Amino acid sequence: MNSxxxxxxxxxxxxxxxxxxxxxxxxxxxxxxxxxxxxxxVVEVEAETEVTVPEGATVVDFWHAxxxxxxxxxxxxxxxxxxxxxxxxxxxxxxxxxxxxxNASILAAKQGNPPHIVQIFEIGSQLAIDSGxxxxxxxxxxxxxxxxxxxxxxxxxxxxxGGKFNxxxxxxxxxxxxxxxxxxxxxxxxxxxxxxxxxxxxxxxxQIVSSGAAKNCISWPLHTWFFEQWMANMGAExxxxxxxxxxxxxxxxxxxxxxKTIVSWWKEMHDxxxxxxxxxxxxxxxxxxxxxxxxxxMEITSTSDVVNRQNDAAENGFELGTSYLPYPEDSERQGVIxxxxxxxxxxxxxxxxxxxxxxxxxxFTNTENAVRWHKATGYFPIRKSSVDVLEVENWFxxxxxxxxxxxxxxxxxxxxxxxxxxxxxxxEVRTIVEQAVEKVLAGEASVDEALSAAKVEADKAIEDYxxxxx
Numbered sequence: 001m002n003s004x005x006x007x008x009x010x011x012x013x014x015x016x017x018x019x020x021x022x023x024x025x026x027x028x029x030x031x032x033x034x035x036x037x038x039x040x041x042v043v044e045v046e047a048e049t050e051v052t053v054p055e056g057a058t059v060v061d062f063w064h065a066x067x068x069x070x071x072x073x074x075x076x077x078x079x080x081x082x083x084x085x086x087x088x089x090x091x092x093x094x095x096x097x098x099x100x101x102x103n104a105s106i107l108a109a110k111q112g113n114p115p116h117i118v119q120i121f122e123i124g125s126q127l128a129i130d131s132g133x134x135x136x137x138x139x140x141x142x143x144x145x146x147x148x149x150x151x152x153x154x155x156x157x158x159x160x161x162g163g164k165f166n167x168x169x170x171x172x173x174x175x176x177x178x179x180x181x182x183x184x185x186x187x188x189x190x191x192x193x194x195x196x197x198x199x200x201x202x203x204x205x206x207q208i209v210s211s212g213a214a215k216n217c218i219s220w221p222l223h224t225w226f227f228e229q230w231m232a233n234m235g236a237e238x239x240x241x242x243x244x245x246x247x248x249x250x251x252x253x254x255x256x257x258x259x260k261t262i263v264s265w266w267k268e269m270h271d272x273x274x275x276x277x278x279x280x281x282x283x284x285x286x287x288x289x290x291x292x293x294x295x296x297x298m299e300i301t302s303t304s305d306v307v308n309r310q311n312d313a314a315e316n317g318f319e320l321g322t323s324y325l326p327y328p329e330d331s332e333r334q335g336v337i338x339x340x341x342x343x344x345x346x347x348x349x350x351x352x353x354x355x356x357x358x359x360x361x362x363x364f365t366n367t368e369n370a371v372r373w374h375k376a377t378g379y380f381p382i383r384k385s386s387v388d389v390l391e392v393e394n395w396f397x398x399x400x401x402x403x404x405x406x407x408x409x410x411x412x413x414x415x416x417x418x419x420x421x422x423x424x425x426x427x428e429v430r431t432i433v434e435q436a437v438e439k440v441l442a443g444e445a446s447v448d449e450a451l452s453a454a455k456v457e458a459d460k461a462i463e464d465y466x467x468x469x470x
Contacts, residue, residue, distance in 0.1 A: 053091075054086060054089060056087075057086070057088060057089040058087060058088050058089070058353055058356040059088075059090075059091060060089070060090045060116045061091050061093070061115035061116050062078070062090055062091065062092045062093070062115065062116065062117040063092075063093050063094075063095045063104065063105060063115045063117070063118050063119065064092065064093075064095070064101065064119040065095060065096065065097055065101040065119055065341070066094060066119075067094060069376075069377075070377055071094055073373075073376050073377070074092060075092055077369065078092045081360060081364070085359075085360075087356075088359070088360065090360055093115075098119075098120070099124075099427055101118065101119060101120070102121070102124045102128065105120075105133070106131050106133065109131070109133040114133055116345065116353060116354075116356075117343055117345060117346070117357050117360065117361060118134075118346065119170065119171075119341045119344075120167065120341055120342060120344050121340070122158060122159075122337075122338065122339055122340060122342070123420075123423070123426035123427065123430070124426070125159075125161060125166065125342075125422060126244065126423060126426065127424050127427075128167070128344055129161070129166055133346050133347065133348075134166065134344045134346055135346065135354075136164055136165070137166060137167055137168050137343075137345055137361070138164040138165040138166070139164070140345060140354070141168075141358055141361070141362065145362050146165075146362075148160075150367075150383045150384050150385055151169055151382055151384070152381075152382060152383070152384055152387065152409070152410070153410070153412075153414060154174075154335075154336075154338050154412050154414075154418075155169045155172050155338055155380070155382045157418070157419050158172075158337065161245070161422065167342035167343055167344045167345075168342055168343040168345075168362075169342050169343075169365070169382050170341060170342050170365055170382070171304065171340040171341050171377070171379045172339070172340040172379060172380045173304040173340045173379050173405075174229065174302070174303055174325070174339055174405070174409055175220075175225070175226060175300050175336065175339075176300070176301075176302075176322050176323065176324065176325060176405050176408060177194055177300055177322065177323040177324065177326065178291065178298065178299045178301065178305075178320060178321070178322055179194050179298040179320075179321045179323065180214075180291070180294065180297050180298070180318050180319070180320070181320070181321045182318045182319055183208065183213045183214050183318070184297065186211070186213040187208045187213035187214075188207065188211065189204060189208070191321065194298070194321060194323040195326055196323070196324065196326055197326055197327060197328060198261075198265045198327065198328045198329065199329050200326070200329075201217075201269070201274075201326050202268070202269070202272075202274070205218065205272070206274075209272075209273060209274060213297065214294060214295060214297045215295050216273060216275070216295055216297075217269075217274035217275070217276075217297055217298060218269070218274060218276070218296050218297065218298040218300065219276050219277055219287040219290040219291050219298075220275075220277070220287055220301060221277065221282055221283055221284050221286070221301070222280075222281050222282070222437060222438060222441075223281070223430075223434065224430040224431075224433040224434050224437075225430075226300060227259075227262055227263075227433055228421070229325060229337055229339075231262065232334060232335070232336060232337045233325055233327045233331075233333060233335065233336060234328060234331040234417075235331065235332070235413075235415060236256055236259070236417055237253060237416055237417050237421070238252055238253060238417075238421040239251065239252050239253065239421040239422075240253070242416050243420065244421050245419060245421075245422055248424070248466060249421060249423045249424075250459070250462060250463065250466065251455075251458075251459045251462065252421075252423070252455060252458050252459065252462070253455075254436075254451045254455040254458060255448075255451050255452055258331075259451055260448070260451060261328055263436075263440055263450070264447050265328070266437060266440070266441070267440050267441060267447060270441045276290050276295065277290070278290070281431075282434065287299055287301060288301070288305070288308075288312075292309075292312045294316070294318070300325065302339065302378075303379070303380065303405035304377055304378045304379045305378060306322070306378030306402055307377055307378045310401055322400075322401045322403075322404040323404050324404060324407075324408045325408065334413050334417055334418055335408065335409070335411060335418045336408060336418065337418055337419070337420040338380075340379060343361050343364070343365065345357055345358065345361065365383075366383075367383050367386045367389065368386075370382055371389050371390060374386065374390070374402075375395070378402065378405070380405070380406060380409060387406075423462060424465040425462045425465035428458075428461045428465075429461060429462065432454050432458045432461065433454055436450040436451060436453065437450070
């Protein structure tokens with residue numbers, strides 16, 4: 001008899017939701033005003049359907065962290081694979097956030113039942129290696145089927161750790177500036193000349209807010225990812241020992257001049273009422289809502305949101321522009337760190353399952369699917385061969401919003417700072433930095449006080465982690 005598994009099939013319902021967002025006023029530091037705005041959003045509606053596993057098929061479990069339209073796309077791609085590879089059945093499951101997915105996979109391994117394939121966010125790389133549950137992909141996938149030289153420079157620069165690829169790159173991104181060209185015009189600004197530096201950002205924001213073109217100037221989530229990106233853009237390493245790549249990181253440089261420059265500018269933008277966020281840590285949708293509703297003229301967020309922002313602009317009737325991540329004018333732009341995640345292969349499964357999992361990863365990240373994934377999400381076309389396909393199609397010329405994101409990565413200099421840090425306790429360090437910035441914005445601590453305290457706490461977290469894996 002065939003075995004049957006219940007999987008969630010997602011339907012999409014377009015709805016107009018009243019989303020409450022908080023925007024900083026210029027009345028006093030830390031004061032916020034709550035305003036309800038109408039924002040068109042996609043809402044998931046879940047329904048259970050029966051999916052039959054063919055008799056005798058090798059079953060592969062694939063865990064990922066995506067919801068919404070990306071979850072639907074992944075399910076469709078997996079369905080395509082299962083249809084064209086009848087000897088294998090891939091079961092795909094969303095496990096929540098990036099952190100949740102990594103934690104769930106480690107717990108499952110401890111319980112003796114790990115999934116075969118896990119999507120792990122980039123800062124989880126050191127923790128994944130230390131966990132001992134994953135097989136280095138380059139050791140297992142050999143020969144012409146791997147093609148590591150086909151990855152674009154920024155992607156290979158990040159994921160080549162200790163001279164090898166431990167995982168297969170998949171969804172890669174970096175932060176870019178999105179802006180509302182109509183608000184720029186209303187403020188008397190050139191819609192084709194967005195600010196490139198911290199200093200230009202302050203000047204542009206003053207004109208936007210004082211003209212009344214928008215209540216606030218810019219939004220981005222209060223998330224350490226942006227702090228990390230600005231450090232890299234200034235050529236400043238986040239951690240010692242070559243950003244943790246020459247030897248295990250033992251401290252983070254949170255009291256460096258670069259770190260203080262970033263948080264001081266962030267504080268100034270907030271105090272002048274230029275920077276607005278929802279009041280919650282890591283609230284991506286809150287920042288989106290502030291920008292999409294027209295309360296802010298600009299947003300800094302992931303390149304993976306290009307498709308969403310284009311749809312938002314069309315639905316809400318404004319012209320969208322994209323540009324590079326700003327940097328301090330007294331530094332030289334170095335570029336950005338690849339964000340996103342990669343696919344990790346767990347060990348200890350029967351040979352047939354390991355082979356099937358390996359074959360699926362190769363198919364899922366091949367040239368054709370890299371193009372498909374990029375077009376549908378905005379994540380980078382991570383393979384040189386996929387870029388060739390897109391250029392033949394004149395994709396970037398016809399879709400200029402994607403161009404800035406890709407050019408920014410291609411122009412990134414391959415230095416230790418832009419390679420990204422490897423820190424075992426990275427998720428905890430991120431939370432510590434976010435809480436420090438939150439205190440600065442609320443006026444509860446000075447920049448020096450908050451960063452000094454955060455360094456002590458982060459270094460202790462790193463020390464405790466390192467002891468746990470020695």
